[in-house]
Amino acid sequence: MTNKPLGNVYVAFAKKRFLSSMAYRFNHWMTILSSVFSVFIFFNLYRALYYGNTELDGITLSMVATNLIISFIIGDAFAMDDDFLRNKINNGTIANEFLRPVNFKLRILAEDLGQTIFNLIFRSGPAFLITVLWIGMEPPKSSGHLLLSMIALIFGFLVCWNLSFIVQSLAFWIINVWSISTIKGVLFSLLSGCILPLWFLPDAVRTIASFTPFESIYFGTVEIYLGLVNEREIVAIYCKQWIWIVLLYLIGDFLWKHGQKKLIVQGG
Amino acid sequence: MEDVLIKVNHISKSFRIAKQKQGIINAVKQMIKPNYILKKAVDDINFTIKEGEMVGFLGPNGSGKSTTVKMLSGILHPDQGSIEVGDFIPYRDRKKYVSQIGVVFGQKSQLAWDLPVLESFDLLKHIYRIEEKKYQDNLERFVTLLDMKDFLLQPVRQLSLGQRMRADIAASLLHSPKIVFFDEPTIGVDVVGKEKIREFIVELNKTDRITMLFTTHDMQDIEKTCDKAIIIDHGTMIYDGTLASIKERFGNTKQIEVTMDQHQEIVTIENVSIENVSQQGDFKYRFSYEKNKISLDWLMKEILSTYSVKDFSIIEPGIESIIRKIYEGQVMI
Amino acid sequence: MKDAIAMFYQYSRVTMKSWFQYRVDALLRSLAVFLREATGIISIILVFTKFDVSGINNWNINELVFLYSFLFSTYGVLIIFFTGLLDFGKTVQDGTFDRFLLRPRGVLFQIIASDADWFAAIGHGTLGIVLFSYATSKIEVIWNLGNILYLASAFVGAILIQGAMFLFFASLSFYFVKASNVHGVLFWNLRNIAGYPLSIFPKILQYMLMYVAPFAFVNYFPAQFLLRNDDIVNYPDIYLYLTPILGIVMYFCAYCFWRVAMKRYKSTGN
Numbered sequence: 001m002t003n004k005p006l007g008n009v010y011v012a013f014a015k016k017r018f019l020s021s022m023a024y025r026f027n028h029w030m031t032i033l034s035s036v037f038s039v040f041i042f043f044n045l046y047r048a049l050y051y052g053n054t055e056l057d058g059i060t061l062s063m064v065a066t067n068l069i070i071s072f073i074i075g076d077a078f079a080m081d082d083d084f085l086r087n088k089i090n091n092g093t094i095a096n097e098f099l100r101p102v103n104f105k106l107r108i109l110a111e112d113l114g115q116t117i118f119n120l121i122f123r124s125g126p127a128f129l130i131t132v133l134w135i136g137m138e139p140p141k142s143s144g145h146l147l148l149s150m151i152a153l154i155f156g157f158l159v160c161w162n163l164s165f166i167v168q169s170l171a172f173w174i175i176n177v178w179s180i181s182t183i184k185g186v187l188f189s190l191l192s193g194c195i196l197p198l199w200f201l202p203d204a205v206r207t208i209a210s211f212t213p214f215e216s217i218y219f220g221t222v223e224i225y226l227g228l229v230n231e232r233e234i235v236a237i238y239c240k241q242w243i244w245i246v247l248l249y250l251i252g253d254f255l256w257k258h259g260q261k262k263l264i265v266q267g268g
Numbered sequence: 269m270e271d272v273l274i275k276v277n278h279i280s281k282s283f284r285i286a287k288q289k290q291g292i293i294n295a296v297k298q299m300i301k302p303n304y305i306l307k308k309a310v311d312d313i314n315f316t317i318k319e320g321e322m323v324g325f326l327g328p329n330g331s332g333k334s335t336t337v338k339m340l341s342g343i344l345h346p347d348q349g350s351i352e353v354g355d356f357i358p359y360r361d362r363k364k365y366v367s368q369i370g371v372v373f374g375q376k377s378q379l380a381w382d383l384p385v386l387e388s389f390d391l392l393k394h395i396y397r398i399e400e401k402k403y404q405d406n407l408e409r410f411v412t413l414l415d416m417k418d419f420l421l422q423p424v425r426q427l428s429l430g431q432r433m434r435a436d437i438a439a440s441l442l443h444s445p446k447i448v449f450f451d452e453p454t455i456g457v458d459v460v461g462k463e464k465i466r467e468f469i470v471e472l473n474k475t476d477r478i479t480m481l482f483t484t485h486d487m488q489d490i491e492k493t494c495d496k497a498i499i500i501d502h503g504t505m506i507y508d509g510t511l512a513s514i515k516e517r518f519g520n521t522k523q524i525e526v527t528m529d530q531h532q533e534i535v536t537i538e539n540v541s542i543e544n545v546s547q548q549g550d551f552k553y554r555f556s557y558e559k560n561k562i563s564l565d566w567l568m569k570e571i572l573s574t575y576s577v578k579d580f581s582i583i584e585p586g587i588e589s590i591i592r593k594i595y596e597g598q599v600m601i
Numbered sequence: 602m603k604d605a606i607a608m609f610y611q612y613s614r615v616t617m618k619s620w621f622q623y624r625v626d627a628l629l630r631s632l633a634v635f636l637r638e639a640t641g642i643i644s645i646i647l648v649f650t651k652f653d654v655s656g657i658n659n660w661n662i663n664e665l666v667f668l669y670s671f672l673f674s675t676y677g678v679l680i681i682f683f684t685g686l687l688d689f690g691k692t693v694q695d696g697t698f699d700r701f702l703l704r705p706r707g708v709l710f711q712i713i714a715s716d717a718d719w720f721a722a723i724g725h726g727t728l729g730i731v732l733f734s735y736a737t738s739k740i741e742v743i744w745n746l747g748n749i750l751y752l753a754s755a756f757v758g759a760i761l762i763q764g765a766m767f768l769f770f771a772s773l774s775f776y777f778v779k780a781s782n783v784h785g786v787l788f789w790n791l792r793n794i795a796g797y798p799l800s801i802f803p804k805i806l807q808y809m810l811m812y813v814a815p816f817a818f819v820n821y822f823p824a825q826f827l828l829r830n831d832d833i834v835n836y837p838d839i840y841l842y843l844t845p846i847l848g849i850v851m852y853f854c855a856y857c858f859w860r861v862a863m864k865r866y867k868s869t870g871n
Contacts, residue, residue: 034790041794041806048657048801049648056652179629186636190643202650284869343699345868359867367705376696382619394611395704395711423622 014114071194071218077119080164082181086171141227149225155241162248172259274317279349311503320477324490370440374452396443410438430461612714663739670732671820677726685716689771755823761848765855772862800832
């Protein structure tokens, strides 16, 4: 990009996405209901598992609820359209994107951010209120912990986004990214702690999870929020998140550049 | 022989449409309490088509053409009025009726995207329960007429738009329908492809006496294939008659384009509008007049006696420009 | 009937051929479906490995697997016949549905036959059979004629119950632009929890699973018919036998709604 990309171009992309999200009213309420419902179900499942016990290995049911609300309700706002690039390639509009004086990757990020902010306010907001009133949630350890956990959440978004970008970029090689996206979703459910809190994983699986980026998405936020980690561990969580952000970014960039070349050579 | 086949009696059709306004606040409002408006897509349309006739159905986008075709093919019911096609009421005896008709949607292929054209044809043979002999005969004939031999075994996704459209048209005709509706059959197709499609359609109409209805906004499609045209705009029918009589009735305005050898003072003539269409370095004027008010030789004499003329040409209005004028409301019916 | 089967075969042949155009993709897709479906049971196994819990409401891990296997084996058949109704909103909007109306075959038949998903069927079915065989080898089930007959009719009933829900939600697509999310909330969410014993949920959810989207009759009651775990005392005895009849009744009602909705589509368009 030679000429300075205008910041407000990206604002426009974010705004566009924000507005178009409002178009599907019915869909929208249903999505909120759906998240609330999911959390409620899992909460009940865990309650049945806890039957008679106040805690399992030091983990109380209320901590599990907190984990569910943070990772499922708030994390649900993270907008990633794994099919975005695929669609652009399929319908041929990808060529126009390369011609525009706009950084395409930043543009996707901007759109996803617009969507995420929309989701946070209009989707996670109501869902959060309902679930907190319904099943309750632990308060943060302190306001400082709350703030630090928010930071971890933002880093978590970046991890998540870069992961999605890698899946998207695979569209240059794979006809249908749906399968990859779904398999990613399975790993997500099992290893990020969003449905199955990481405390509940057998030690061996927990160790595996700690070597994957999935662990760096929500779980740090939950641990900091609950005050389960000390200052040094918080720094370690941030560092780990950034290692993943950088690593995943580099992989995504590599795939993106090669994919672009491939597309140009083959002419789509 | 010239029996009325399609009888459309004063049909109307309305749709409910969500009202969309600009801006974030309105978007929020719409999300909570949607507003609808009733849009009349087709308003009291009335016509008949005879057996074996080829009729062009004209109108700008969103004028109600497709809705009418959907009603004729039995997909939608009219809100008011009725349709009879032969012994059928399209929206009532669906299964029997649709085996007698073929529908080609230019925008939406009915072929399996990933498979060779022939596979889709074969499936249609089973769907329509076409006898093997008839199927083979039709196939052979269409392959020749539509020049499909080269791509019959290619997956549809690899075909050009023109090839795909030809295959789609053949697909809609395999079961030898008596009536065929074409909804924008040449959209996006290149000139050569369009020509092939038109020739095929004319040929088929001639030999098989298939009744055809065409919607298009490509005027050439109509001029080259149809004898009759129905024009609709904003859901109402504004013309129903032969193409020749459109020209006769609305082609009243004629023009003479005059090139003069130098700049000259322009004198007004009663009942003639004069327009300066000069381009760089020449002096060109267009004289428009009504055929029934002024005669050509009188006007020519006037012009030649007033100006020193280098060249002139008489412009016959084409069907396209007439119809554009009709849409624009310049010509009243 | 013979004609319909022949036509179904023709459609499936075409669908299969399309799929085989992209072999790697088809394989990946089946794997993805398989993994996605197995997520729930994997989660349970993981939790049971970590903690030494006796079970969920006295259902031990083998019985839970048994409960799960019902869901998958029935779904394996369901998806052969009802995939076409899954993303039905799109079918209506992109005009594919209009094309079905223009062909001299039953509309519902075309929707079903043109989209039979044999690959997913194999994925779900295999998972169902594997889990079923594993579970029945670990728990004591008496295989007498009565039980076998019951199981067979409950199997058909369970498919019809879910098919009726598919048909119901597809019919809603004629009314709402995006009805797929109603399907999402009611069908998929409730289906996800149907893998667990009914009795662990609050009353409202139990009612939903019995009377709104009656998954309890898809797997919980048929499983209880054979297992008779303690928590069955909470429910009327008759529920154990209801699955086959309920399947027929629900499917009939859904079909009627479908007819009404289709009529509406024809008179209002979309």
